[in-house]
Amino acid sequence: MSLHLILVEDDAAYAEGLAAELRGLGHRVEHVGDGRQALAAIDREQYDAVILDRMMPRLDGLSVVETLRERGITVPIIMLTALSMASDKVDGLEAGADDYVVKPVEPEELNARIHAVLRGRRWTTRESDTIRAGDIVVSPTSFRAWRGGQPITLANLELKLLTELARHAGEVLTRAMLIERVWGYDFEPETNIVDVYIRRLRIKLTEAGEEDPIETIRGIGYSLKP
Amino acid sequence: MIARVIRRLSLRGLTLAVLALFLIATIATGLSILAANRVTVAQLVDRRIAAIADVVLERDAGEGVPATATLLARMAQLAGERDTGDVGLVLQGADGRVLGGNIRLRRLLPPGLSDLRTRDGITGLSHGRALVRDAGTGRRLTVVAETEPLDSYRSARTRIYLIGFGSIILIVVGGILAFSRLVGRRIAEQRATVEAIIAGDIRHRVPVTGSADEFDRQAAAFNRMLDRIGELMEAMRGQSHDIAHDLRTPLARLRAQLAAMAAEASRPDQAARATDALAQCDTLLAMFAALLRIAEIESGHRQAGFAPFDLPALVEDTATMMMPVAEEAGHQIMVAVERSAISFIGDRQLLTQTLVNLIGNAIKYGRAAGTIRVTLGVTQEGWTLSVADDGPGIAAEDHAQALRRFGRLDQARSATGHGLGLPLVDAVARLHHGRLVLGDAAPGLIVSLILPRA
Numbered sequence A: 001m002s003l004h005l006i007l008v009e010d011d012a013a014y015a016e017g018l019a020a021e022l023r024g025l026g027h028r029v030e031h032v033g034d035g036r037q038a039l040a041a042i043d044r045e046q047y048d049a050v051i052l053d054r055m056m057p058r059l060d061g062l063s064v065v066e067t068l069r070e071r072g073i074t075v076p077i078i079m080l081t082a083l084s085m086a087s088d089k090v091d092g093l094e095a096g097a098d099d100y101v102v103k104p105v106e107p108e109e110l111n112a113r114i115h116a117v118l119r120g121r122r123w124t125t126r127e128s129d130t131i132r133a134g135d136i137v138v139s140p141t142s143f144r145a146w147r148g149g150q151p152i153t154l155a156n157l158e159l160k161l162l163t164e165l166a167r168h169a170g171e172v173l174t175r176a177m178l179i180e181r182v183w184g185y186d187f188e189p190e191t192n193i194v195d196v197y198i199r200r201l202r203i204k205l206t207e208a209g210e211e212d213p214i215e216t217i218r219g220i221g222y223s224l225k226p
Numbered sequence B: 001m002i003a004r005v006i007r008r009l010s011l012r013g014l015t016l017a018v019l020a021l022f023l024i025a026t027i028a029t030g031l032s033i034l035a036a037n038r039v040t041v042a043q044l045v046d047r048r049i050a051a052i053a054d055v056v057l058e059r060d061a062g063e064g065v066p067a068t069a070t071l072l073a074r075m076a077q078l079a080g081e082r083d084t085g086d087v088g089l090v091l092q093g094a095d096g097r098v099l100g101g102n103i104r105l106r107r108l109l110p111p112g113l114s115d116l117r118t119r120d121g122i123t124g125l126s127h128g129r130a131l132v133r134d135a136g137t138g139r140r141l142t143v144v145a146e147t148e149p150l151d152s153y154r155s156a157r158t159r160i161y162l163i164g165f166g167s168i169i170l171i172v173v174g175g176i177l178a179f180s181r182l183v184g185r186r187i188a189e190q191r192a193t194v195e196a197i198i199a200g201d202i203r204h205r206v207p208v209t210g211s212a213d214e215f216d217r218q219a220a221a222f223n224r225m226l227d228r229i230g231e232l233m234e235a236m237r238g239q240s241h242d243i244a245h246d247l248r249t250p251l252a253r254l255r256a257q258l259a260a261m262a263a264e265a266s267r268p269d270q271a272a273r274a275t276d277a278l279a280q281c282d283t284l285l286a287m288f289a290a291l292l293r294i295a296e297i298e299s300g301h302r303q304a305g306f307a308p309f310d311l312p313a314l315v316e317d318t319a320t321m322m323m324p325v326a327e328e329a330g331h332q333i334m335v336a337v338e339r340s341a342i343s344f345i346g347d348r349q350l351l352t353q354t355l356v357n358l359i360g361n362a363i364k365y366g367r368a369a370g371t372i373r374v375t376l377g378v379t380q381e382g383w384t385l386s387v388a389d390d391g392p393g394i395a396a397e398d399h400a401q402a403l404r405r406f407g408r409l410d411q412a413r414s415a416t417g418h419g420l421g422l423p424l425v426d427a428v429a430r431l432h433h434g435r436l437v438l439g440d441a442a443p444g445l446i447v448s449l450i451l452p453r454a
Helices: A012-024 A035-044 A061-070 A086-095 A107-125 A156-167 A175-183 A193-205 B002-008 B011-057 B068-080 B153-198 B214-264 B268-298 B301-305 B311-328 B348-365 B396-403 B421-431
Strands: A004-008 A028-032 A049-053 A077-081 A099-102 A131-133 A136-139 A144-147 A150-152 A214-217 A221-224 B088-092 B098-101 B112-117 B127-136 B139-146 B307-309 B332-337 B344-346 B371-378 B382-388 B435-440 B445-452
Touching: A004 A012, A004 A035, A012 A028, A012 A107, A028 A035, A035 A049, A035 A061, A049 A061, A049 A107, A061 A077, A061 A086, A077 A086, A077 A107, A086 A099, A099 A107, A107 A175, A131 A156, A136 A156, A144 A156, A156 A175, A156 A193, A156 A221, A175 A193, A175 A221, A193 A214, A193 B311, B011 B068, B011 B127, B011 B139, B011 B153, B068 B088, B068 B098, B068 B139, B153 B214, B214 B268, B268 B301, B268 B421, B311 B332, B311 B348, B311 B371, B311 B382, B344 B348, B348 B371, B348 B382, B348 B421, B348 B445, B396 B421, B396 B435, B421 B435, B421 B445
Parallel strands: A004 A028, A004 A049, A049 A077, A077 A099, B332 B371
Antiparallel strands: A131 A136, A136 A144, A144 A150, A214 A221, B088 B098, B088 B139, B112 B127, B127 B139, B307 B344, B371 B382, B382 B445, B435 B445
16 A cells, blocks of 8 residues: 655654655655644645654654644654653653654564554544454454354453454554554563464464464564455 | 871761860860969968068077067067068977967978968968978977968869860860761762762752852862763763664664575575574664663663552463463463552563563573472562572572673573673662562572562
């Protein structure tokens, strides 16, 4: 899916590299150097998502997010920053950003997060409790899941993992994203927790000899087939 | 020698030593002055009574020993004169009978000079000197004079001395105590600052009174030093972000290339080597993450986010979550959690990370198909969270080395770690005012986090 993105970043060299990599993934990317230019550009044109550096001259990233949200502009915003402290992250999300990524970020990771935010928007607008992905149905509120109409018994964490995968079916979820959203950790464990739980989930989803619905994206993460 | 003793004295010791020296010197001076005063007065009085005795016993030219009548006449004359009227005179015969005079003696005084006291019963005399001279033909002339010019002169003098020296002592002792108090207080202020900084608050400064004294200059210099350290720390923090930024980006690219190579390799040995390189790349990335995490913890910023939470539940949940990971590696996890009414106040994420790390270590370094014991106990001190494996453990003499950054132990612990796992746990313990203890699980390693009550 080709998206129209705006990259707000004062470090020209870094911005150029990142923009080129995002273009390589098939997106249209515009680059502006500070917060005021960003506000002006967003007023002028419609973007699918904003990639916003946190620390910039003139108008910093946090103020841009606050201004946009005050004006009722709901464009998805992903904050990009060199600050890795947990409190910075909370500040960014509280200001109204949709996600928060620490530099340096691999383009695939950023791409996965942009798509996840867009998909999440579409999902939340749908007033439904059950999530469908192929022949898989998940009901997070009743803690139940089915495959091909047959109930699957899942542990709490496995159900949360399947819910997150199903919610973003067809999109790539990186290990970091899963650790953040399913486990709720603000650190990346050095053990292969995600891989272990994906393996367990796979076993339970293919118990009746069905096809494996989870695709491994080597070196990046996982994706549930839609 | 003395310099060395002085250097070794504490402020309190020095104060007490100076006080003692001062007291000894002052009291000795007072006593010496008192004694000298007495001796001088006695000498003057002695000279005076000797001169009076000379006048009484004077022999006229060509005459023999003066007759008793002559002596008594001279004595009467002296007693009548203004400047010798206070002197007591008595003439005794060879049989001790009083021949004449203006005083009465209660005892026989020895020949020559002697002291007199109140008990000698001479009217109006409490302290004095007496001179007994041979007046010829067995007679004795006794001349008596007071050493006190006034009544109760001695007690008045003692009072004057007590008031004089006493007030000097009081002023000086008070001064020294106030001085040592002041010095102690200013030093305590500096110590409080140092303690606050050790506790992680680098923004703390020594108060400056504005009096521009030695202490103020010292405090100002100290504060400038702290400013400089703060700047350097800030620069270092910035630098670690720069390092993370500058090195992680190429590392991330390298990782992506290695992943592609591993996937596309035509020969299995090539794939294996690429996978191996990929693992090393991940270790490097994990090392950056751990370094930045330790820097974040040591900056103390996370203390602002401390909140009460259910620690037993966290330990149980995290251990349960890690069970499948341990099972895949062939280990089993046993959990024993003691419940308690006291709630724990701290950083939920950091304690979770700590436990995940410790269990991860136990999986990595424990005996194959071993048991990992996770326990949470409540003691007098607070909470004790322990993770024990039944692997080869760490020798007691290597415990300190294991807690040092990059202090990875070569043989016992295999070469897969990056040497920042235990230092990170140690930093988490210190952030919670606790400590990390390594012990022998016989066999195996037991790592305990002692977390005091808030």
